[in-house]
Amino acid sequence: MITRIRALHRELAADDATFELVYTHCEIVWAIAEQLIRDRLLAVDADLVRAGCLAHDVGVHLLNGAAYIRHGILGEELLRERGFPAEVARFCGHHTGVGLTRDDVERQQLPLPPGDYLAETPEERLVMYADKFHSKTDPPVFLTAATFTARIRRFGDGHAARFAGMVDEYGEPDLAALAARFGHPLT
Numbered sequence: 001m002i003t004r005i006r007a008l009h010r011e012l013a014a015d016d017a018t019f020e021l022v023y024t025h026c027e028i029v030w031a032i033a034e035q036l037i038r039d040r041l042l043a044v045d046a047d048l049v050r051a052g053c054l055a056h057d058v059g060v061h062l063l064n065g066a067a068y069i070r071h072g073i074l075g076e077e078l079l080r081e082r083g084f085p086a087e088v089a090r091f092c093g094h095h096t097g098v099g100l101t102r103d104d105v106e107r108q109q110l111p112l113p114p115g116d117y118l119a120e121t122p123e124e125r126l127v128m129y130a131d132k133f134h135s136k137t138d139p140p141v142f143l144t145a146a147t148f149t150a151r152i153r154r155f156g157d158g159h160a161a162r163f164a165g166m167v168d169e170y171g172e173p174d175l176a177a178l179a180a181r182f183g184h185p186l187t
């Protein structure tokens with residue numbers, strides 16, 4: 001499964017730099033999730049979480065100028081078409097922000113079909129949470145919980161509160177060692 005996911009990133013990425021940026025981000029999200037599973041003794045299927053972390057942003061390669069927020073549904077569609085199990089494909093469409101509701105889609109007029117895009121299973125929730133601590137900016141950076149909270153507040157206090165609830169539940173990952181290992185600054 002892991003090999004197939006990596007090969008798909010390789011196949012779809014526009015160039016080597018994009019492959020490196022996106023796939024390294026996915027590996028970092030797994031490193032964060034793995035740390036949380038270990039430190040918090042989380043009762044999740046670790047192999048499924050790993051597949052979800054590595055696959056969650058595969059739709060970024062398919063944007064072709066479309067709004068970034070569409071990467072989730074594009075990735076989910078593609079993985080289903082390519083015969084990946086639905087439980088893996090779902091990570092793509094269910095990791096954005098701290099969970100997008102139908103109400104968010106309507107009120108913010110997001111370019112998505114009306115519906116809920118919430119992380120539902122324990123594995124989906126963990127991938128969504130771990131993803132918030134690293135950003136594929138140029139240069140890529142690790143984000144503390146405080147930095148991410150400041151970012152998400154723009155989308156409303158409800159989102160910031162939902163994230164705070166997850167920080168309470170999972171704890172904040174230790175990012176210093178990961179920042180050193182991957183050579184991305186911690187902001």
Ligand SMILES: [Fe+2]
Nearest residue numbers: 025056057131
């Ligand atoms: Fe991501």
